[in-house]
Amino acid sequence: RKEVEQDPGPFNVPEGATVAFNCTYSNSASQSFFWYRQDCRKEPKLLMSVYSSGNEDGRFTAQLNRASQYISLLIRDSKLSDSATYLCVVNDWAAGNKLTFGGGTRVLVKP
Amino acid sequence: EPEVTQTPSHQVTQMGQEVILRCVPISNHLYFYWYRQILGQKVEFLVSFYNNEISEKSEIFDDQFSVERPDGSNFTLKIRSTKLEDSAMYFCASRGPGTYEQYFGPGTRLTVT
Numbered sequence: 001r002k003e004v005e006q007d008p009g010p011f012n013v014p015e016g017a018t019v020a021f022n023c024t025y026s027n028s029a030s031q032s033f034f035w036y037r038q039d040c041r042k043e044p045k046l047l048m049s050v051y052s053s054g055n056e057d058g059r060f061t062a063q064l065n066r067a068s069q070y071i072s073l074l075i076r077d078s079k080l081s082d083s084a085t086y087l088c089v090v091n092d093w094a095a096g097n098k099l100t101f102g103g104g105t106r107v108l109v110k111p
Numbered sequence: 112e113p114e115v116t117q118t119p120s121h122q123v124t125q126m127g128q129e130v131i132l133r134c135v136p137i138s139n140h141l142y143f144y145w146y147r148q149i150l151g152q153k154v155e156f157l158v159s160f161y162n163n164e165i166s167e168k169s170e171i172f173d174d175q176f177s178v179e180r181p182d183g184s185n186f187t188l189k190i191r192s193t194k195l196e197d198s199a200m201y202f203c204a205s206r207g208p209g210t211y212e213q214y215f216g217p218g219t220r221l222t223v224t
Contacts, residue, residue, distance in 0.1 A: 032211045043202055043215040044154060087154070091211055096159035096167025097142065099204075099213060103153045 003027060004102035006088050013078045013109045020074040021105045023088030028069060032091040035062055035073050037084045038104065044087055048073075078109045113137040115216035117203050123222045124193055132188045132219045134203030142206040143186045144213060145178065147171070147199040154202070160186065193223045 006023045013019045025033075032051055036044035048055055050071055054063040061074040075082055088102040116135045124130050136143050145157040158168045160178050177189045186205075190197055200220050204213040 034212070041200070041220075043217050046212055046214065049212055093211075096161075097206065097211060097213075098144070098156040098159055098167050098169075099146070099154075100156065101154040 003100050004088055004090050006086075006102035006105045008103055009106040009108075011105065011107045013075075013082075013107060015078060015080060015109055015111050017078050018074065018076050019078060019107060020072055021086070021107075022070050022072045023102050023105075024068075024070045025088075025090045025100075026069070027090065027092065027100075028066075029092075029094065030090045031093045033062075033064060033071050034089040034091065034099070035060075035071075036087040036089055036101075038087055039084050044089075044101075047086070075107070078107075080109050080111065083107060083109045115203055115205055115214055117201075117216035117219050119219055120217065121220045121222070123224065126195060126223055127192050130190050130193055130221065132190075132201050132203075132221070134186045134188075134216055135184050136186055136203065136205030137207070137214060138184075140205035140207045140214075142213075143178075143180070144204040144206070145188045146202045146204060146215075148202065148218075149199045157188075157201075190221075193221075195223050197221060198223045 035047040037047045038044045050062045059076045063072045085104040087104045090100045143160045148154045159166045200218045202218045203216040206213045
């Protein structure tokens with residue numbers, strides 16, 4: 001099983017709609033989780049940290065289910081500028097806090 | 112807002128040559144990282160660095176790679192003898208004390224010909 005798995009998409013989303021997608025991770029000892037966004041050929045940019053069961057920041061909601069080892073991201077009222085690849089990232093405290101990245105979920109918001 | 116910076120933005124080198132990629136982490140950060148992303152693939156961890164020592168490294172980070180913090184601001188990644196398969200985007204990241212969030216620089220695109 002891959003360490004961090006994501007549906008690559010693309011998720012084609014009408015502007016103003018809601019989109020949600022999941023990520024699963026294999027290391028049950030993982031302690032902290034993040035969503036980063038990556039635009040084409042750019043660096044990953046931190047979108048949200050997920051430490052407890054969930055986190056909300058404006059139109060973005062992340063949820064963590066430790067028992068099932070998945071994290072989800074929901075985007076409400078999608079904007080054209082939300083088009084990007086969303087990277088699910090797991091932090092391993094026991095290994096120098098190295099980040100393990102999923103392959104990303106591509107989201108395309110269309111007018 | 113403080114940012115991680117990296118130079119150069121693009122480096123082209125011939126196979127077998129040495130390259131040094133440079134990073135300036137966010138000023139009060141203490142933990143430094145290098146990651147790479149081969150075109151079309153996921154971001155991969157290379158090495159973490161704290162208190163002038165490597166704290167963790169991946170299988171990718173073999174003897175051809177080294178890191179250094181030569182002064183109080185720069186953090187460098189050296190590849191001694193580049194191979195074609197080293198062609199990738201190399202990202203530097205840094206993390207502040209008491210936090211887990213890592214902030215990434217804009218990357219250096221390394222092309223080995």
